[in-house]
Amino acid sequence: MATIEVKIPSVGESVQEAVLGExxxxxxxxxxxxxxxxxxxxxxxxxEVTAEAAGILTILVQAGETVAVxxxxxxxxxxxxxxxxxxxxxxxxxxxxxxxAAPAAPAPEAPKKAAAPEPKVPAPAPKPAPAAPSAxxxxxxxxxxxxxxEKQLDLRKVQGTGPGGRITKGDVLLALEQAPAGVPExxxxxxxxxxxxxxxxxRKAMSPIRKRIAARLLEAKQNTAMLxxxxxxxxxxxxxxxxxxxxxxxxxxxxxxxxxxxxxxACVAALREIPEVNGFVDGNDIVYHNYQHIGVAVGSPxxxxxxxxxxxxxxxxxxxxxxxxxxxxxxxxxRLELADLEGGTFTISNGGVYGSLLSTPIxxxxxxxxLGMHRTEKRAVVVDDQIVVRPMMxxxxxxxxxxxxxxxxxxxxxxVKEMVENPERLLLEV
Numbered sequence: 001m002a003t004i005e006v007k008i009p010s011v012g013e014s015v016q017e018a019v020l021g022e023x024x025x026x027x028x029x030x031x032x033x034x035x036x037x038x039x040x041x042x043x044x045x046x047x048e049v050t051a052e053a054a055g056i057l058t059i060l061v062q063a064g065e066t067v068a069v070x071x072x073x074x075x076x077x078x079x080x081x082x083x084x085x086x087x088x089x090x091x092x093x094x095x096x097x098x099x100x101a102a103p104a105a106p107a108p109e110a111p112k113k114a115a116a117p118e119p120k121v122p123a124p125a126p127k128p129a130p131a132a133p134s135a136x137x138x139x140x141x142x143x144x145x146x147x148x149x150e151k152q153l154d155l156r157k158v159q160g161t162g163p164g165g166r167i168t169k170g171d172v173l174l175a176l177e178q179a180p181a182g183v184p185e186x187x188x189x190x191x192x193x194x195x196x197x198x199x200x201x202x203r204k205a206m207s208p209i210r211k212r213i214a215a216r217l218l219e220a221k222q223n224t225a226m227l228x229x230x231x232x233x234x235x236x237x238x239x240x241x242x243x244x245x246x247x248x249x250x251x252x253x254x255x256x257x258x259x260x261x262x263x264x265x266a267c268v269a270a271l272r273e274i275p276e277v278n279g280f281v282d283g284n285d286i287v288y289h290n291y292q293h294i295g296v297a298v299g300s301p302x303x304x305x306x307x308x309x310x311x312x313x314x315x316x317x318x319x320x321x322x323x324x325x326x327x328x329x330x331x332x333x334x335r336l337e338l339a340d341l342e343g344g345t346f347t348i349s350n351g352g353v354y355g356s357l358l359s360t361p362i363x364x365x366x367x368x369x370x371l372g373m374h375r376t377e378k379r380a381v382v383v384d385d386q387i388v389v390r391p392m393m394x395x396x397x398x399x400x401x402x403x404x405x406x407x408x409x410x411x412x413x414x415x416v417k418e419m420v421e422n423p424e425r426l427l428l429e430v
Contacts, residue, residue: 001078001079002079003077004053004078005072005074005075006049006052006075007070007071007072008020008040008070008073009040009047009049010069011069011337011338015042015069015338016069017042017067017068017069018041018066018208019041019067019208020040020062020063020064020067020073021038021040021041021046021063022038022063023037023038023062023063024037024038024039025037025057026057027057027058027059028057030054030057031054031055031056032051033051034050035050036048037049037051037057037074038074039334042208042209045209045336045337045338045340046209046334046336047337048333048335054076054078056076057074057076059074060073140167144167148172158172209303210303212303213303213304216365217362220362220363221362223365224402226363226398226399227401227409228396228399229396230394230396230413231394231395231413231417232393232394232395232417233392233394233417234390234391234421235259235376235390235391235393235421236390236391236421237421237423238423239376242257242259245257249318252318255318255321256321256325260296260350261318261320261321262317262426263371263416264296264309264320264348265312265320265419265426266415266420267294267312267346267348267371268294268313269415269425270413270415271345271346271412272292273412274408274409274411274415275288275289276408277346277368277369277404277409277412278292278368278369279345279368280345280366281368281402281403291311291345292311293345293346294309294312294344295341295348296324296327297347297364298327300331305336305341306364307330307340308341309323327340346367346369347367347369347371348370348371349370349372349373350372351372351373352375352376352393353375355375356374356375357374357375357394359396360396360398361396361398362398363400368399368400368403369397369409369412370399371413371416372395372396374393374394374395374396375393376392376393377393378392395416397412397413397416399412
């Protein structure tokens with residue numbers, strides 16, 4: 001029987017080790033090809049590792065251990081499934097001579113034949129029960145099953161769009177109403193804190209991603225001349241356009257229209273006008289970019305990650321929304337790759353999904369600018385000398401004062417405000 005080794009994969013030249021976060025299978029379990037085996041966590045990404053072939057799994061490294069890239073953490077015995085079927089045949093063969101030797105042998109065989117159909121009758125019964133909600137959906141992938149179980153989703157409410165009506169990961173995410181980018185899964189506190197006799201304090205090692213976040217935030221504070229400027233945006237027009245066209249948009253593009261695409265397109269326009277916000281300091285040089293790679297901060301249980309929407313200047317609203325949804329799905333399914341996080345020239349962070357009214361976002365080095373969005377709430381404002389109630393959002397731009405002057409930062413934020421308050425300008429590019 002052939003045996004293959006399961007190794008910690010390489011996720012980038014800068015990553016030399018990873019934490020084996022969780023095994024999805026038990027030692028000795030039968031695994032199928034491409035079935036998720038475990039998840040690894042590095043200082044930048046989390047990633048699921050799948051089986052290269054079907055067989056019996058032997059686990060060599062337990063969850064929670066830090067291992068180097070290339071380490072063999074398990075083996076899969078490919079021919080084990082067929083070997084497991086051999087004993088029943090041998091047992092049947094051994095019963096044959098007993099039947100010849102003793103005439104009484106047929107007597108016990110009769111109940112066996114009568115009993116044989118009995119387990120088959122109840123066996124199919126439980127299968128249709130869980131399959132009923134998704135009778136025409138076909139089998140679910142491991143990632144979809146985990147997501148459905150985690151969210152306790154009723155599959156009867158999910159319309160499958162895959163081959164033969166099969167439910168895909170995208171269908172499940174859509175059923176969860178495609179939460180806007182930046183909405184994280186709730187962080188899980190140590191279970192000891194919820195115990196009836198909880199200890200006075202709980203010490204827990206920082207995860208690699210949390211360590212990386214801490215190091216980068218500290219680096220940004222120590223190595224940049226960071227300053228923040230603020231403004232507020234009247235969201236009335238953007239909300240009206242979204243309400244007016246969201247159904248047509250969904251029907252045509254099969255994706256929901258959110259506000260993040262408005263801000264991405266507005267930032268692209270502002271970055272073209274104020275290019276220093278789209279650059280960075282490299283030693284004694286300033287590097288300018290003739291493209292806009294926009295990072296969108298997304299929360300996850302393991303920490304904040306910033307996947308990059310490349311060449312956002314060439315994208316439509318629908319393409320921006322699709323890119324965001326795809327990244328959210330990859331993050332939830334632990335499929336985010338290191339390449340997805342690299343090359344950003346500017347970042348947008350939406351603290352409003354947590355209910356934040358105002359904040360000062362920290363730079364995502366080496367970038368020189370980050371836009372902070374916040375919650376939209378109705379406030380009394382003065383328009384044409386009249387006090388009116390409008391849905392308003394505070395926005396903040398943190399920038400590296402070494403490369404961006406106050407005038408450029410304020411002008412940038414004013415352009416974003418003008419574009420979002422008058423979305424027609426984004427379409428006309430004026």
